[in-house]
Amino acid sequence: MDFDYSEEQTLFSDSLRKLLEDTYSDTERRKVLDQDDSFHSEALWQAYAELGLLGLTFPEEMGGFGGSAIDMMVAEIEFGRFLSLEPYLASVILGGGALRLGGSAEQQSRLLEPMIAGELKLACALGEPQSRYDAFDVETKAEKSGSGYVLSGRKAVALGADCADRLIVSARSAGGVADKQGLSLFIVDAKAAGVSINPYRLSDGRGAAEVTLENVAVDAADLVGEAENAWPLIDHVVDLGTAALCAEAIGAMEKANDLTLEYLKTRQQFGRPIGKFQVLQHRMVDMTIEKEQAESLALLACMDADKTDPAVRNRAVSAAKVEVGTAARFISEAAVQMHGGIGVTDEYVLGEYVKRLAVVQATFGDVDHHLQRFGALTAAA
């Protein structure tokens, strides 16, 4: 057991941080937030490609760099700290992850190589308007048609679907609406006939979309993994994404804490820095503890995110999401409160962290969802 970054991880974390410091200041990011045509910076995306970031988590035989989920964590912490708006989670972790874990060699070579090169983007479209946080709750239908399939249905809040070239879509050809059996995953061209995409920003500025599929034809070659047995893959992909989100939240919380601590030291009221008031001191201590505890479990989640035993992986991921969710809410609210008025202005950067953390909260399951998943595992164990 050890808790240090490897030499490579340190190097790579430093260079990513330098890239973001140099090119992605608050001002630069604000410009991206004001864009209407694209919800992220394509220039930064290409810089990620050049840095090798887009291939980080893929084995060398898929054109990647053979990194682990811990390497993913190293990157995500920086994305969180700098509020990177780019669709890394959507394209690399989720879309790429689905193909890495479940795709055929042909699919990997067809899609992962250009994705890693920055020439193509992926996204997953799993959840639906009625699913809440259960990715197995799927109404979208896949009907066999010749050697291929025809898909129809609606997908909700698909991360990165605003800009993806290909969508990985879950659909059902057997079982009831909330059955884990009967699901398949398909690669769908975002421009295919019958696909309509309603793109929008989330409250943290990141892009997503509602996706409607009307009799969309897909080839047999675009079935990912086994037909009607995609749940283990979907569950794994979502766990992986959740672990990545937890790591990103650690970076964001760390920065929110830094901003608050700085404010406590500089803001004067009643003739002294407000950080001299014991109630605020202790709350700042609580924020620090919350972040440390969340970080410990984000570590664990990333350690276990690549494990194939779902009970082990689910448990670590749910524990992390509970701790991160609890910490994120406490830190967001305490940070705003201690900043006072300035904390609720759009101009000051804290609000962007608060919104990012709110989006993390309602992505892939909130605290209650993961408490229940974890609790059921504990009760069964």
Add this chain to the structure above:
Amino acid sequence: MDFDYSEEQTLFSDSLRKLLEDTYSDTERRKVLDQDDSFHSEALWQAYAELGLLGLTFPEEMGGFGGSAIDMMVAEIEFGRFLSLEPYLASVILGGGALRLGGSAEQQSRLLEPMIAGELKLACALGEPQSRYDAFDVETKAEKSGSGYVLSGRKAVALGADCADRLIVSARSAGGVADKQGLSLFIVDAKAAGVSINPYRLSDGRGAAEVTLENVAVDAADLVGEAENAWPLIDHVVDLGTAALCAEAIGAMEKANDLTLEYLKTRQQFGRPIGKFQVLQHRMVDMTIEKEQAESLALLACMDADKTDPAVRNRAVSAAKVEVGTAARFISEAAVQMHGGIGVTDEYVLGEYVKRLAVVQATFGDVDHHLQRFGALTAAA
């Protein structure tokens, strides 16, 4: 709507307080706590009888003084403040309440009159080892035998059963173990053949007992209310007792707060009273707010404790027990913490309030139990 004690209530509250101040100091109460033969002060009990307290909540035709549940509240608040160990809740509110609400005129005259005179004590034996907080979860059997019944079963933690002359016992002659149908209530002589009583103190020093019934014969005249349909009566009696407990907890919390505030003002550390530290100030404020909020709902519960519509009564009582339970735990723990070492010593009186509040917590349903009962009513409404 008004929130003042009536003139009678003020007078009566004052005289009860004077009685307790004069005769029931901490030292006196400690003597009672050290007694082995009786778990309460029989002298104080007789003084309650003389003051008319034992008849307070009974209509005049039953030999009482026609008071309401609000009058009960006035008394219970004082009992809480002075930690009265006497079985008022057990004998007057629960046992007496069952006969008042469901007994025949003959039973009332036979038992309530001597009870009010201080010559006889009652107790309810409702819960069982497996019941947790569900008074309908009854295994004790009542079998018809001639014109009467034969009872067999075990009753758990029956308040005041250590000293009661008559027990009001629930038993089942129809339905499954957790059915609300099929229950009856019986008056059982504590000295009857087949009744065995294992008396003990609770952690707060009050008396209770495990009661075992082995083929205990009871007359038809000792059936309280309707056979096999006692649930509405049991539910009402337990609600009444819960409302009384809530009121008692208000008195206890008020006193725990007073002790803590006094300590904050007098205990010196770092060259000043510890009450000058902002973190302790704010916690003391939180304790004050918790107690005010709990008091508001204890008021409501006592207002509604006499209502016969179970939905209205259950709702008010559960709301109060949740708020009192939450406040009691917060206040207990914060009071001990701010006292430091002295707060965990047996010698200092605070611990007695902490123990009383802990017993209140685990009597007639804890916070979770009442949150669930209340939540189900809200979801259904």
Add this chain to the structure above:
Amino acid sequence: MNLNFTPEEEAFRQEVRAFLAAKLPAELVQKTKTGVRLGKEDYKTWQRLLYEQGWVSPKWPTQYGGTGWTAIQIHIFDEECFAAGAPRILPFGIGLVGPVIINFGNDEQKATYLDDIRSGEVLWCQGFSEPGSGSDLASLKTRAVLDGDKWVVNGQKTWTTAAHWADWMFTLVRTDPDVKQQEGISFLLIDMKSPGVEVRPIITIDGEHMVNEVFLDNVEVPAENLVGELNKGWDYAKFLLANERTGIAGIGQSKAEFRTLKEIARHERKNGKPLIEDPLFQSRLAKLEIDLMALEITNMRMLVEEQKAGKPGPMSSILKIRGTEIQQQLSELSMDAVGVYANPWIEAALEANWNGEPVGPEYAPARTPYYLFRRKASIYGGSNEIQKNVLSKAVLGL
């Protein structure tokens, strides 16, 4: 002691309901129910209707237009208005500056301002906070210097809600810099149309423009706009803030929001059942409802005390603290209730008459903005930390 409403109180409730049924415009109700943002005219319309009914300033002394209602009646009125979907009345005129003018203003000021405050013809804003003076309000720096029959005012106010709508601003200004901070402050009324007054918007994290910075650059204010005595402004501010605290519990509004939340929780589904039946969500909902029930009674207990005493006591800080905590929890639980549809930021959907393609249920787009909006409830009107300081000192004697 009796917590039941009297027949008279019940009759009063029916009277209020009848009025609301007859007069509250459906268009306003539709906006408040879906969380669409209200404009200046929405507030003015509703205030005018109450003014015409004679119910716009219930707490004022009857000779100035008060209704003479008991604390319980005021509570019933408040509850029924929000239950029907009425907007709130902006507090700056009727709730804040009005009582100051009534208590400390001269007859001419009363004649000039009070009726327009009640009718809503003239809107007010509050010029208290400054960039360097938030919780430590008494350190304010905006300076007013008497020059003949005019005050010349220089400085900057901030977090000024509705300054961009307001015709007048009541301010605290420093009129004597050489004495103890609290003793050199005066209470001055400033016409927002005066030369030298500049309002700049502050956009808040919910995306809305309701608060502003107000720059005061050699603004000339007639000497007679001073309220009460010179350098006694701090006393008037304390009086005003105590009134603000009491009004801020917002029971009626929170009860209405709780009903909306419950509707959402019936509509949303989790594990194939209505969310309201999910044990964890239900228990959070239950605890929140219980806290609100408690605060409603605590509020009435304190309002009755306050009416007896003729003024709010320091215990009213409890109402501010718990009231805003509950408001924040309501907004939080409502956001959590809509699940993943809390995330899309469809700001246009918050404007009246939007007809874009909906993203998620109709009630979803307002949830996260409202959560963010509510963050400030525990900051303004004296932060909850300041309220606890007040309670600690004034009630507990620490």
Add this chain to the structure above:
Amino acid sequence: MNLNFTPEEEAFRQEVRAFLAAKLPAELVQKTKTGVRLGKEDYKTWQRLLYEQGWVSPKWPTQYGGTGWTAIQIHIFDEECFAAGAPRILPFGIGLVGPVIINFGNDEQKATYLDDIRSGEVLWCQGFSEPGSGSDLASLKTRAVLDGDKWVVNGQKTWTTAAHWADWMFTLVRTDPDVKQQEGISFLLIDMKSPGVEVRPIITIDGEHMVNEVFLDNVEVPAENLVGELNKGWDYAKFLLANERTGIAGIGQSKAEFRTLKEIARHERKNGKPLIEDPLFQSRLAKLEIDLMALEITNMRMLVEEQKAGKPGPMSSILKIRGTEIQQQLSELSMDAVGVYANPWIEAALEANWNGEPVGPEYAPARTPYYLFRRKASIYGGSNEIQKNVLSKAVLGL
């Protein structure tokens, strides 16, 4: 970065397990599992067994009897001991005074005391707190005056755990009353059999006698019992308290208690099902387990850091705060779990070999006393408020 145990670490775990299986007396296990109160001899027995194994003082430098284990090994050892039902080792000798003697004592003191500390032959207690000096420890008043080759000590210590069992007490005494408080304190070892030492029991709210008052009336202490330099006692105390903080997280013990709690929750029934399946109880249990999992990793992160740095840093206050919060929540949830059977106070059932008529399940009688016992966890060893002050200053720079 790697959170998996190495094969070497797993092998070490097996070695510890084998030792425990062979040596830990079943009678002790039975007592710890049911919450029966442990006596002096129970503690001594277990310490002696560890001493003989050479594992009693893992953190000490190897030349004084330390094991040279890594932080991870120490964690594994701790976890396995508690999992097997071993009692804790009383901390006063090995955890507290031992390292002070090793770091600041002279050779003669090391020769005199260290081996008896390890074997448990000589038991120690800690004479720090006084009636007027709790959180403000440096204000202590117990006076030591040098008279020839003896210190004459007068004063009173309190909250002295195990003083009635102890052979020796290490104390902080005031040796110079005329300088700044922290600069006039020395660290002195006192033989509890000395004339003038009087121990009076303090019964705590859980009904147990473990803490005491210790009165010192003209107690004569040989001059050579001074540890380190005169008037440097405060530095040694800070060193000692930092060690105490680190040990106090109690992960191994809490994990064992969590398993007990889970067993209780499986056995208790609610609504006809095991309590562990009740959604609210299950969610509380889950949150507690998650917090404990997090603290276990946080603890290892910090222990590894600490071992690298060679001493505990101020961040270790986090372990004290969270560790004791979790201990308290465990005791609270365990009490709640047993429902109405939390209420009977059957003190005799907590004594070994009681065979009275049981009241409720076997595990029930210890629940409320243990809840009450755990209240002090957030008070002793520097209250959690003091820990937060430390973190605020030393880590955050506030």
